[in-house]
Amino acid sequence: MDKRKWLLLGAMMASSLAWAGDVSVRWEKPDDYTDIRPTNESRDGFRDRVCKELGKVFEGYGKKLPDGVKLEITVLDLDLAGDVRPMMHGNNDIRIVKDIYWPRMTINYVLKDASGKVLSEATKEEIKDMNFLMASHIPTGNTSLFYEEKMLDDWFRNKQRSGVFPKLPS
Template sequence: MRKILLLCGLSFFTVATAYAGEVSVQWQQPEKFTDIRPANDTRKAYRERVLKKFDGFFAELANKLPEGYKWEVTVTDLDLAGDVDYFAGGAGNPLRVVKDIYSPAIKFSYVVRDKHGEEVASAEEKLRDMGFMQTLNSVNNSDEFRYERQMLQDWFSKELQPKVEQYAQALPKVSQ
């Protein structure tokens, strides 16, 4: 039994290390983005927190790319779900109000390169999730920027991941 558990652990480790792509994210003039306005923070501190969080989202997705692949992303606009209402929280206490009419959106371009530097995929993307409030996997999810994260995950699994897999399958098999 112990050998079986050890073999299962090793096979899991092997699968986990087969996927470890890298990402570099460039933020093009984030101070001019459509909406990364804070409710209860300074503009600069909030913007830095948003960019750091989104860097993490892109890194999570890059981990699903094959080992040695590099994903270069340039974000040109971001519109967070909801809108800051300066009157909703009372005097001096603005709140971000999330309603169907304030859908999340992001614009970016990207290039994915394999471990030899060959271009696998590239495009300019304009994502907007108009049904973001109906499609979230977990109703009780309270993670900050959960709608934007879900929008990126959906796009990645439906658009980019299949392109990368198709490219990898088309490569000539190297005999071992």
């Protein structure tokens, strides 16, 4: 009985993997972004961590796209939630999070089908969440940047809801 359960589980996992698009992310000149400033990490280490964490968020959307669909994203600018301020005493700065310092990102994207035909594209699309402190959001634990993750999740969900990005077959 246990062997059949494992075989069934493996078959379900294999079938779920069959329906997946591909997402690639390119970070263009991250040193020039509006706000990718650390508080208690090195600048390079923080920048690399932010790009890695948000890159994983974008790449996760491939699981929500049909097989063969490719979404290519170029991040042009990033402004993290909050504002970094120097501390008067000590070496570490502090990030002040207030509703006037909302997260935002500027991207280019191209969405292609399996044959390479462009389904949708945008240049300098502004993604922002001006109500980031008002909405309820339970952190996923996938990233330490939960305001930015929620902003991107809302953007992707809205693209699928409006039909710009295709959904998985039901």
